[in-house]
Amino acid sequence: MSTADFAAERLLFTPAVSDPTAVPVIFAFPNTYSVGITSLGYQIVWATLAQRHDLQTSRLFTDAHESLPTQPELVGFSVSWELDYVNILALLEQLQVPLLAAERQAAQPLVFGGGPVLTANPEPFADFFDVILLGEGETLLDQFIDAYQSVRTADRHTQLVRLAQVPGVYVPSLYAVTYVGSDGPVQAIQAIAAVPAQVQKQTYRGDVLSASKVVTEKAAWENIYMVEVVRSCPEMCRFCLASYLTLPFRTASLEGSLMPAIERGLSVTKRLGLLGASVTQHPEFDALLDYLNRPEYDDIRLSLASVRTGTVNQKLAATLVKHDTRSITIAVESGSERLRRIVNKKLQNDEIIAAAVNAKAGGLSAIKLYGMVGIPGEEATDLDETVEMMKTLKKAAPGLRLTLGCSTFVPKAHTPFQWFGVSPEAEKRLKLLQKQLRSRGIDFRPESYSWSVVQALILGAIAAYLNCCCGCVTMASR
């Protein structure tokens, strides 16, 4: 894209006029403009920075940037996908900032990062960041900038030690990780300066959740306005990062947060996305549907993230159809009720059937189910039950387009399954499902198995990876 495309943006906030002494900041998304600007997290952080008089913030994407300062003091990254880290390194190189935090000198910027990937498990990225912001940005970001302002002219070490006092700010270089042997797991992690032994996180307790700060036709979902309906998920499926990492479950107040946000957004666009791990779990979700079904909103296009299976009723289906959405996504994990008990998914097969029947009755033309293979405790017979479930669904809701998307279980930090490994059977089982389902005319979309393994290596419970990969990278700096 060309830089002129920033002109297509409609802002829903007013950027501040920077003071003459403002801190020059670059805030980057390590992917294209179109992907980055569609990230609500990126939008929120950018808007927070841009609303401060004491900062002069420019944005940077892999294919676009605003006019960049020659001597930035802070360079930030919003990371929402593990594999984007290659792009982080490329952007740092483009900015001529040393890739390793340990090699940056006094005159060079502090590099900070945040987002779900870093919050879950920052260690694989620790060598590249001076500062990692963990958890929710609401109060953390301003406290981080305020703290930086108070040590702006201090030496780097003093700056880092001060910043690390803010709960939620993690300074990797102030913690030492030791390993067992040369390629063994982590032995110990210890603070090596006057900083907290365990990095605390802040939890936002307000009932106003976030909404888009910018709407643009260049977004990956053209002109979408995003509203966060809930944060976290009360279901606590044992593998689920979206639930466990961001607990407790919080909901946006319908009158105080959702309605005014939606009204604001729909004054500039006709496309609305309701975001959250489990939007239909909002206690007033039904009232929200009533609100969206008002005649003045007849021409809006509504998109939902995946919904809880038990909440797919005809009203929801009809509301979606009325607003230009033809399909719905539910996560069922497996056709085996025993496996669902293992993962704590409180869901019966007849509820899945009811969801498909309701989807069809409400006028939807497709339903996409999400499942997983390699769930700890899985047996070959569990797959038969998944095949059986799909066959039953096909009969129960004839004409409804059925898709089963399927991933491989990968352990995630801070979940009860963080101690489990990836199943070596998983690849074989994906193939088996594919054979069984496709021969019955059911659309089966497996997620790449090797991608899952890479994911496990980067994000998952793989202590040794660090020692090995980042170990040799660190060696380079000595």
Next chain:
Amino acid sequence: MRHYGESLGSYRRAFKELKDQLPPLAFYVYQDWQPQQVLPWEHIQGPLPKTTLLKHLAEAIEHFPVEQREARSPLAPPLAAPLFQLK
């Protein structure tokens, strides 16, 4: 250990060379960990205490097939002496 420069190209090279080491890495991907194992995010406070996560884990394992319960349970006593001493 080889000496790498600090350009992106050299990182790519470094990672490429690491491919040769994939077998040992792959081993860790499939491995279950004991709860006493220090995890790479041990120094980061999560929303729930470890004891709660272990309780949820134990509830999950109750539904495992009997023969897998011992073999895959991180909660079962390790069969051999641990490879390393925990803090």
